[in-house]
Amino acid sequence: MFKLENVSYAYDTEDASGQGGSRRQALCGVSLQIKKGEWWAILGANGSGKSTLARHLNGLLLPTAGRVEVCGREVRDYARVQDLRRLVGIVFQNPDNQIVGNSVEEDVAFGLENLGTARPVMRRRIGEVLQMVGLSGRETVDPAALSGGQKQRLAIAGALAMQPQALILDEATSMLDPVGQAEVLDLLQKLHEDGLTVVMITHNMSEVLLADKVAVMSEGRLMMTGTPAEIFAKSDELQKWHIELPLITQLGNKLGVAGCTDLDGLLQKLEEMAED
Amino acid sequence: MGGKRGGIRLGAYYPVQSPVHGLDPRAKLLGMLAFLTGIFWVDEFWVFGLVYAFGFGVLWLAKIPPTKALAAVRGLIFLLAVTCAINMLVTPGEQVLWEWEFLTLTMEGIERSLLMLLRLVALISFSGLLTFTTTPIELADGMESLLLPFKRWGLPAHEFAMMMTIALRFVPILLAEADKLMKAQRSRGGDLASGSVMKRMKTLVAMVVPLLFNALKRADDLAIAMEARAYTGGEGRVSLRELRWAGRDTLALIVVLGFVAFMVVSRWL
Ligand SMILES: Nc1ncnc2c1ncn2[C@@H]1O[C@H](COP(=O)(O)OP(=O)(O)OP(=O)(O)O)[C@@H](O)[C@H]1O
């Protein structure tokens, strides 16, 4: 689905005097392969380059060095950017800053309108995706009247309407209450079961556990990849990169059982150890 | 300023179903433009009688209470009275009724200023016909469609409409934010309505800076989100909302244009 080879990216920044010139290196030689249908979590401290990485996955940013392939094709080789954007949807952090439409159906339609989709097809897709995200019957509601979780589900619906192969979530649940978070995660699990590739940037360790694979970023570099259990076993390194593990995992690591993520798992492993 | 989310309504849309509400916004835009222009041509009391009859007739068709249309006039009543009085006292004429220094009250002056008053009140109360019966979104779509032919001369028709749509979504959010900041300031003892000039300035700055900062952040976020959803401008875009010009729109426009023609011609009757 995604193949990154030695990707580097530097933002042009203006220095204090207002004259440009300095550049800020946000990604340094990142290589990563994400297969179709996988669920990845991306971990990293603030400013470690996670969002910058996410924006490379649908051509919002083009690497200053290295290559990015999406669905087997280099991002620069897509004739129309729209063809790339429809393959990979992105949901951002603040629900209020990514809803464009003045009603639920208009917002879902936004991407389709940009692709020049015929109206009858638009209508059908709107019906389908609102059903998927559980917002059927809300077509004409003002998005401002929705809850945080509903707004993010609406944003997901807007991406799904374009029938993407992958969905990127850039801290998409961080501004939601626990109910809203659960709504969004349930939906993602359902979509993932149907074959959607999910890349989730998060600071929330319980969300990381939903992923098949985890990538850890620090200062623009990809530090390591692995399953959540593998990653969680390396608490010393994670600490160095300013990533806080769940208490249970920290406790397990201290007791010599690496990578435990819940209490039951920890107890089971401790019992096994006692038996040996 | 109501801080309630989604509770702030922009524009004056009066949500009922009526034959006027159901018209194509382009018909209403063109009709209104013609009607308002026509009002400037009217120069006889009896024609104004017909203009008001026509205007209130359409208001009745649109199921809008006349008091609603006249509410705008009420707000401007002082301004209207002063303008009218000044006009009355400085217009020269033959039949002088009263004179003092440079002020003269003449029959012609009274007639002129009353006609002007009728014209202003008609303009103010009937221009609401468009915004009462048409949602801002419909207006934006209608304007985009009408301005499209001028695109080849560089008129950004689509961008205007997109701007309007986005403003509709974000102005209530920004208003709610301003409301919140104002309350926060007040709880800290800052108040825009009292205190020394210096203190008020400080309060204002403490409100405007975060407001501006947040607005810029929102604009930035929204631009990226729109781009991520394949937005590249108006080219090749198909809007979900579709404007449909029907027979009744042609009919309505013909009736209005016919009446406007009469208003213009009435000058020579
Ligand atoms: N538009 C920009 N212009 C200049 N520098 C930027 C820009 N966006 C990000 N940066 C810088 O690039 C680096 C990586 O930023 P990025 O937003 O990718 O981090 P992040 O891991 O997503 O952080 P967070 O957890 O805060 O979202 C940071 O040092 C940041 O200051």
Ligand SMILES: [Mg+2]
């Ligand atoms: Mg980020």
